[in-house]
Amino acid sequence: MSENALVVDVRDHIFKMGRGEQLKAIEHVNFSLPANSFTCIVGPSGCGKTTVLRLILGLDKHNNGRVELLRDGPVSAVFQEPRLLPWRTVEQNIRLVLPPSRQQESLDDLFEVLGLAELRGFYPNQLSLGLARRVSLARAFVLEPQLLILDEPFVSLDASTAERLRELLLTLWQARPTTVLMVTHDIAEAAALADTVLVFTPRPSRVVGVVDIDTPRESRNTAVIGDIQQQISALSVTG
Amino acid sequence: MRSRLQKIGLVGASLTTFVLLWALLANHLNDNALPPPIDVWNSLLVEYRSGELFHHLGMTLLRVLAAFIVAMAVGSAIGIWLGMHKLSNRILDPWLILLLNIPALVIIVLSYIWFGLNEAAAVGAVALNKIPNVVITLREGARSLNPEYSEMAQVYRFGFIKRLRHVVIPQLQPFFAAATRSGISLIWKIVLIVELLGRSNGVGFQIHLYFQLFDVATILAYTLAFVAVMLFVEYCLLQPLDNHSNRWRASHE
Numbered sequence: 384m385s386e387n388a389l390v391v392d393v394r395d396h397i398f399k400m401g402r403g404e405q406l407k408a409i410e411h412v413n414f415s416l417p418a419n420s421f422t423c424i425v426g427p428s429g430c431g432k433t434t435v436l437r438l439i440l441g442l443d444k445h446n447n448g449r450v451e452l453l454r455d456g457p458v459s460a461v462f463q464e465p466r467l468l469p470w471r472t473v474e475q476n477i478r479l480v481l482p483p484s485r486q487q488e489s490l491d492d493l494f495e496v497l498g499l500a501e502l503r504g505f506y507p508n509q510l511s512l513g514l515a516r517r518v519s520l521a522r523a524f525v526l527e528p529q530l531l532i533l534d535e536p537f538v539s540l541d542a543s544t545a546e547r548l549r550e551l552l553l554t555l556w557q558a559r560p561t562t563v564l565m566v567t568h569d570i571a572e573a574a575a576l577a578d579t580v581l582v583f584t585p586r587p588s589r590v591v592g593v594v595d596i597d598t599p600r601e602s603r604n605t606a607v608i609g610d611i612q613q614q615i616s617a618l619s620v621t622g
Numbered sequence: 623m624r625s626r627l628q629k630i631g632l633v634g635a636s637l638t639t640f641v642l643l644w645a646l647l648a649n650h651l652n653d654n655a656l657p658p659p660i661d662v663w664n665s666l667l668v669e670y671r672s673g674e675l676f677h678h679l680g681m682t683l684l685r686v687l688a689a690f691i692v693a694m695a696v697g698s699a700i701g702i703w704l705g706m707h708k709l710s711n712r713i714l715d716p717w718l719i720l721l722l723n724i725p726a727l728v729i730i731v732l733s734y735i736w737f738g739l740n741e742a743a744a745v746g747a748v749a750l751n752k753i754p755n756v757v758i759t760l761r762e763g764a765r766s767l768n769p770e771y772s773e774m775a776q777v778y779r780f781g782f783i784k785r786l787r788h789v790v791i792p793q794l795q796p797f798f799a800a801a802t803r804s805g806i807s808l809i810w811k812i813v814l815i816v817e818l819l820g821r822s823n824g825v826g827f828q829i830h831l832y833f834q835l836f837d838v839a840t841i842l843a844y845t846l847a848f849v850a851v852m853l854f855v856e857y858c859l860l861q862p863l864d865n866h867s868n869r870w871r872a873s874h875e
Binding site for chain 1: 770771773774776777778779780784788789792795870871
C-alpha cells in the first residue's frame, strides 16, 4: 500500500447559520487517502459531502479534529460551478494558477487533449457549460497538484457530455497521477471512476462504509458497475 | 461605420440646433446678459491670442487632476475596506454621512481658514468633497464581490497583488467607472468655487473677474472652453478605457 497523501479526522463539526442558529454538519468523518488514489464520496443530498471538501480546502475552519496534507505541493479544486474569471480568456484563466516560474511553459499538449486548442482566446461567457467545465479541469490539472478535489464536477450536464468529461478526467489523471477526492451523488459515476468509495450517512455526517473496488476500470462493464452500485446502496440503506 | 457616421451627424445636428436657438433668443432679447454665440466666440479668440485661456485652463485642469487622484485613491481604499469589514463600516458610517452632508462651500472655507490660502488647501478641499461619494460607490462594489471567485483564488493560493489585480479590481471596474464619471463632473465644478474664493488663477478666478466686469461673453467663453476639455476627456480617454475594460462583456453579444 502506498503512503497516505491526506488524513481527515473531524468530529462534531458545527455549521453556523444566520441569526445565531447552529447545525451539526458532521458527527465523525474519518478517512485517509493513499497517494495517487481516486476516492469518491457518496451520500444523500445535504449529508455534508461538500462541507468535508470545504474543510480540506481550508475554505471553512474546523475546531475539533485534524485535516492534514501529508505531502507538500499545490492543491487544485473543480467546483460545481466552473468559477472561471469572466474577464480573462480561456488561456489566461488556466495560466493564472501557474507560478511565475512556469508562465513560459507551452500548454499546447493540454489544450490538445482537452479539445480547447481553438478556444484559447475565448472568454468564458462564450463557452457552453460543458466546455467551461473542461477549462476548469484543465486549470486544475495544469498545476500538477498533490491533491485534486472535485465537487460534483459533472452535475447539470447532459448524459453524453458528462460521459465525455468523465473519460477526459481519467485520461488526464492517468497521464498526470495525483490523489483525487471527488464528491458525487451519482453512485454509478463513483462505481465507474473510483478505487475506493466512502459512503456517508445523512446529516450529521458519518462514514458508514468503505467500498474498495479491485476491478480495473477498463473491465468495469455495466454488470460490474451494477454490482458495485448494489454494494454501495446496501451500505447507504443500513447506515 | 455607417451607424457611427449617423451618430456623429445626429450630435452635430443637435449642437447646431442649440446654437441657432441661442442666437435667436439673444437676438430677440438684445441684452448684455445673454450675448449671441458670435460674441462668445470672439471673446474666446481674444483670450486665446493673449495666452490667458490656456494658462487658466491648464491651472484648473491640474487642480482637477490632483483632486481627482487624491479622491479616487483615498476614497477607493476606504470604500473597499468598509465594504469588506462590517464592524469598521458600522463605526465609520456616521462619519461618512456627516461628511456627505457638509456643504462643499463650508469645507472649502474651513480649509482655507485652517490651512491657509494655498494650493494644498484648495486641492484637499476639493478632494474631501468628493471622497465620501467614492467611498459609498466602492463600498457597494466591495459588498457585491463574488465569494466564489475569492474561494477559487484562496484554493489556488493567489497572493495579495495577484488577487487584487485579477479577481478584485475587475469586479470593481463598473464601480470605478461610475465613481470616475460622477467624480470628474463634480470635481471640476467644485474646483471653480475653490478658485473663485481663494486662488489667483484658473477658470474660476477668471469667471469671478469677468463677473465683476459684467462681461458675460467672456464668462461663457471660459465655461464652454472648459466643458470642451471635459468632453474631450470623456470621449477620448474615459470611454475608450471603459470599452477596453468591458471587452469581455461585449464578446457575449
